[in-house]
Amino acid sequence: MMRGIKNKESGKWKKWSIFLILLLVFIVLLNSVSKVYKKKKEVEKTLTRMQAEVVALDKREEFLKESLEKLKTREGVEFEIRKKLNVATPGEGVAIIVDEEQSTTTSNQNISSWQKFKNFFSRIFR
Numbered sequence: 001m002m003r004g005i006k007n008k009e010s011g012k013w014k015k016w017s018i019f020l021i022l023l024l025v026f027i028v029l030l031n032s033v034s035k036v037y038k039k040k041k042e043v044e045k046t047l048t049r050m051q052a053e054v055v056a057l058d059k060r061e062e063f064l065k066e067s068l069e070k071l072k073t074r075e076g077v078e079f080e081i082r083k084k085l086n087v088a089t090p091g092e093g094v095a096i097i098v099d100e101e102q103s104t105t106t107s108n109q110n111i112s113s114w115q116k117f118k119n120f121f122s123r124i125f126r
Helices: 002-071 074-085 100-109 113-124
Strands: none
Touching: 002 074
16 A cells, blocks of 8 residues: 555656656747847847848939039039039139028027026026
8 A cells, every 4th residue: 555655656756847847948948939039129120220221322322323423524523613612713703601590509609507597497487
């Protein structure tokens, strides 16, 4: 009769050990699958970013080709020289136009911190 009790206890022990080993194997596999999934998501993001870069580079290439075609003409070269160097042919003048917005932003930079603080609250409570 003792033998039957030992076999039942040893059978439970074997079942539990097999269960724990299988559970450990399952956890290791699950961890590996999650790592592969994360890598896949990273690669997809990188691929999307690179495809966007390719589109942007294609647009840039097209723009540069058009610019190069313009520079092959006399008018295109003259336009670029005038634009880059601010020069004029004899008898012409160069006019520089200044936006008023730029001049007001420089005057705002000269305002003290205390004045900016007061202006901020005066605008809130109007």
